[in-house]
Structure formats: structure tokens, C-alpha cells
Amino acid sequence: MIYLDNSATTKPHEEVIKTFLAVNDQYYANPSSIHEMGVESNELLSRAREQLGQLLNTKSEKEILFTSGGTESNNFAIFGIARANIHKGKHIITTEIEHPSILEAMKILEKEGFEVDYLSVNSDGIISLEQLESLVRKDTSLVSIMHVNNEMGAIQPIEQAGRIIHTNSRAAFHVDAVQSFGKLPIVFNEEAGPDLISISGHKIHAFKGAGILALRKPMKINPYLVGGGQEFGLRSGTVAVPQAVALAKAARLAVQSQNNQAKKYLQWQRELKEVLKAYTEEVLFLSTEKGAPHIFSFSVKGLKGEVLINALQKRGVIVSTSSACSSKQTKTSHVVEALQIDEAFKKGVIRISFGIHLTDADIEGAKHALQEVMKELKGELVR
């Protein structure tokens, strides 16, 4: 099998699995216990925090909060900031193409009396900074913009957005970096950029069930889970030390190799695009040259995405429709709707996404399969 669905989830890195097993074996004590073994677990946990803090440039290690994954980190950020900063206002800005874990949280806040504005995107999937500037107000308490879109790879101008937000309001700026961390540089800095960042472990070759919410500096945020007061009182529940350490390792490996991997991924994207160029009428590219290197998304006219997925699968190539979360639903994804593409292309969106285990030979295989499938389907396409 050639696995080209790394934006849905990745295969864990061997080194990361080794870490996970070893930590489970040696440091299984509860990091909150005061006996020697607990203290050791806690020390290791702090080191994992410290390492992630350094990768993201937080003020101290205390700004790294371990969660159960991207959805929790996003929910945590949105509810935690909005509800703790009502004194600043009840106005929130986000985009039309966020992950459901942001959009669904917004719906709940709207019911609670928050006012939410949604930034639209152009056909490349990019927000307009002018629109952002016109929407930011004195009582805006939170802005949430995803760094890289999970369905088609558009990269948002986070730095410029950060500057606009910070000069015109007191709002906290949350960035969903689930699809970008470890692929593109994303760090905290003083004047521009995010105040909160969500990261998910299983997108960077760590495990499902682990993520972080990182804060640039200590800030007003409501706890997400209450109980024993773990994670500085913000997220109770015994901390999963092996998960945390594995995530720290995966994050280091990902960031270290991100430049080299990006070069490879871009090359592969170009090669796949080349194969599809023979079908200019029938194929629409949703990913652009300026998009994320690891996500390549396109649509075939008049076809259901499912058909293409099955045809490729028969040849051992695993791809997905626009996103794994929404692919089982029959309605068109909200991202595809937001892009305002031609009706004939809405149902046939396919996403190919790369990861570290892929080789040039795999891509050759995928190209070959894609070529065959397109030839086979051509009859259907012209029909």
C-alpha cells in the first residue's frame, strides 16, 4: 500500500514508538505523586514541556498544556479564552474554512450571546487582511485563524494577521496549527503572530490521543477539565507522561526535518500535477503553488470523489476525499463551498497528503496508478 493520507493521520515514527514503550516501562508513576518515582516522572514531563516550549518559543515551559488532541486543544482555546475574557467584550472573529472543532464551538458561543464574524476566502482559500482589519473592534476578545487548511493546504498570512489584531484590539489570537506544525515554521514572537497554538500529535508521526495547546505567555483562560488541578489547574486528569514525551520527540524530529521534507513534498506535488495536466478540462487544482507542501488537492469534473478513491485503492494507493472527518457525510464540505468553485467540481475533490515514510519510488507508483485510473475513467468523464 502506498499511504497518501497523512493529513488524516500518520504512521507513528519508529523512534517515537521506542520512546513511548520505554517511558511506559520505566516512568509509569503518576507525575503528581510525591514519592521518588513520581518525582522522576514529573521531571521527565517537565523536560518534554521544556522541549516543546523551546520549539515554539513560549515564555516558559508552563505555557505548554497537554491535551487529548487537536479537537480538544481547539475547543479549549475557544471556550477558555472567550469565556474568561468577557470583560474585554463578546466579539469573536474566525474564518469560514476552519476545522469543525472551531466552527461547532463558535455555534455554541453564539447561543451564549457571543457575536461571531466569519472571514470569507478567495478562490485560493486565502482570507482578506482588509476584511480582517474592518472587522476587528475594541471589544473583539478572540480571533481564531487556522494556519494551513486541512482540505486544500492554503496557508494564511498569520504574521500580518497577528499585527492587525494586536494593533487594533486586545483580542487573543489563536492559531490552529494542527496541519502546519512540523511542516512549516510556526513560532510565537513578540509583536506579530499568535498568542495560542493548537497542535495534534498524530499528524506529526506521534500517537492519536495526544496534543498540546501552547500559550505565548501566561494569560487569562478558563480551565477545560476540572478535578485534581493538573496542568497548572487548567486541564485536570492524570497527565499521560508517555504520550507527552513521545509528542515532544515527534515534534523535535518533525521540526528538524521540516525544510528537507518540504523540498521533497513540493517536488512530488509538481510531478503529480504534471500527470493531471493532460486533462485540463476535467481537472481543477484546489491546491496552489503557494500552499502547504504536504497537501495536494484537486477535483475531477462530474465525478464523485469516492469513485476515484476506490479506483486508486484497487491499485494500492490510499488517498482521501477532502477531509477524513467529513468524508463520510454526503454533503459538500464547507471548505469546498467557501472556495466558490464550479458546481461540476464540488463532488469530486480528492486530497493527497505526504508523510515522512514515503519514498520517490512510492510516488512513482502513485503517478502510474493515477495515470491508469484517469485513462480508465476518461470514458466516463467525456460522457
Added chain:
Amino acid sequence: MIWKEILIRYGELSTKGRNKKDFINRLRDNIRHSFADLAPLKIRAERDRMFISAENEEKMAQLIERLPKVFGIQSFSPVAACGKDMDEIKALSLQVMDLFKDEEITFKVEVKRNDKEFPLESHAIQREIGAEVLRNYQNLTAKMKKPDVELRIEVRPDAVYIMAQVIQGAGGMPIGSNGKSLLMLSGGIDSPVAGYLMMKRGVRLEAIHFFSPPYTSENSLQKVMDLANELTKFGANIRLHVIPFTEVQVKIKEQVPENISMTTTRRMMMKIADLVRVDIDALAIITGESLGQVASQTLESLTAINDVTNTPILRPLIANDKLEIIDIAQKIGTYETSIQPYEDCCTIFTPSSPKTKPKLEKVEHYESYVDFDSLVERAVKNREVHIFPKKKEQIDKFADFL
């Protein structure tokens, strides 16, 4: 950045006429010691100020970041340098003033022309640079009397030196200029703060800790070591004397009535500390006691405890509120370590109702039934000494996992 050297203004040593030279030498040695990792440093000490420079930008940045922790420095300023050419001076002035670009402030230009060969006179330089800066930065207003920022330009024979920023130093006196004392370090919030305050007055520290295994755990000892290590960040090595105290404590519990056992415990600690003090040639003992905070810190208790020695006992926190102490602890970074939940030897045998006004005669009477002196001497003899900061990095057992 563009920094060529750092100008240091001395703390209160400016006022100490006779010993000034010693103090300046001490400060220079302390700086060399604190920044040993940045060596080689060029240090030039003058009567009223000192100049330091490191060999590259990275090390200069490190210096600027860490100098605010060194005692004996009132303030310091990073200095940039350029050639003796008006265009260069203008360009560099703009670069220096760029640091203030986000603030609405007043400023003036101050020129010293030591090099009389330079074609323009001070006033002319002042006018031209002032105009150039104002033209480029809308947020600045010129003001001659008490401006927020002075852009100082010195035309010296070798080059032109420019500075504007004044960074606050830690104040106080260079460590070591006021001799050495022994700090009683418990692991609580108060004693590290007491140590810090005395270091600020130029005192070199050694520390003593009473360890009662198995009633107190390795963790509580580790915590004290961490605290000792924290204190070394203010620019001096610290030796920590760990006293095996179990034997003494158990004896006290057996022989002395419960309600005065606390007083006796403190007296024994003081005796031991005094013996160690003599051994290491220190002049005084420092404690974190604050009047009335707990039963052992009433005037009556302090009298009974103090009775075992004539050595000066320095109690810099005696008149401070707990909240004021916590404030300093947070500022110097010892608070988080101090509040870790490990028992120390003072809390473990705490009687339910200790006497707040112990009578000295009674205490002495009960103690007289036991030969405490030999126990005390044995404890002193069997002490362990640790030196901070730790010379070699410990082997990182977690490195493989991360």
C-alpha cells in the same frame, strides 16, 4: 545588534571613598567569574565607570541580558561605535534610537567632543543629529530639560561612541565586599530570600541545611540543593553543608518535654551552625526569621535560641510581612522551588502546641540531662559538603527519550 562595548555605572560604591579601589576590583572579578562562559572579556575599570566588551555580537547580547543580576551595578548602557564621519554618525544614531520607536518620548542629543581635530563643533553636531533623528521618528519630541532619553555622542580620537539606553542594574554591593556569612537554608520561602538580601549587601554565602532521613526524603534535600543553586545565579559559588540531624532530633524527642522541644531543636541547630561557621571562617549567621511568624520566631523564642552563641545573627527579614517576602521570592525565582510539597526537618516533629514564650532556665534545665555537645560535634563532623553551581552537567538520563 551594533554594540561595541557596555558602559557600567557603579552602585553605591561611588560613595565609599577609601575602599573604592577594592570594591571596583571585586566587581571586576565578580563579572569575570559570572561570565566565565563568555571569556575572553575586555574589562576596563575607571574611577566612576567600567567598560566591558566581548568578542562577538552573540556574547554581547548575553552580557546585556545577564548583567542586571550582578550586584554592585547601578545601571549600564550598551554603546555603539562608528567612524568619525557625520554620515556614519547619523546612520548609527538612527539605529540606536530605533529601540524607542514604539514609545512616545522626549529626548535630547548630548555631545562630547574629546577629539578637537573633528571638524564640527559640539553644537553643530548636536543640531544636525537632533534634526536627523526628529525627521525620522515622529514619536520623539525634543526637550532640553529632563528628557526621557539622552542620545549621547562622544567623539573620541579613535572613534565615535553612541548610546541612549540606560538599563537598570541590581544595585547593592559586589558580592564578597562585605565578608562571608553562613545561611541557614531550610527549603522554605524565607531563607533563600534572606540569603539573597545579604548577597545584595555584598556578603558571600555558605549555606547549612539540617537533614533528618528517613523522616525527610531525598526530595526535600534535592529541593534545598536546587535553592542553593538558584542563589548562585547572583554571581558567586555557594557551598552547602548538609548536617545529618536525625540522631539529635530523636534524642530531643525522647528527652525534652514536647512543648519546648522546638526551642531545643532550634538551639541545637544554632550550636551546630556556629561550629560550622568557625570552621569555614565566616563572620555571621543568617536566618530567614520574621518576627512573630511562627512560635519559634517570637522575641521570647529568639532570645532563648540566640542564647547559645555570641555570633552576630543577621535576620534581614525580621520586619517583613509574609507577602512582602513571597514577592521577593517570586522576583528572584526561588518561590516555585520553595513551595514544592516536601517535609523538612522543622515540620516533621512539630509539637501540637509549642510554647510561644519559652523560659530559658527551663529549657536549659531539661537539656542538661543529655550530653548534647557530643551529638552536636558528631553531626558537624559527619556533614556532607556540596558545591554549587555543579561543575559538570549531570548525565542526562532523559536525553534518549526526547
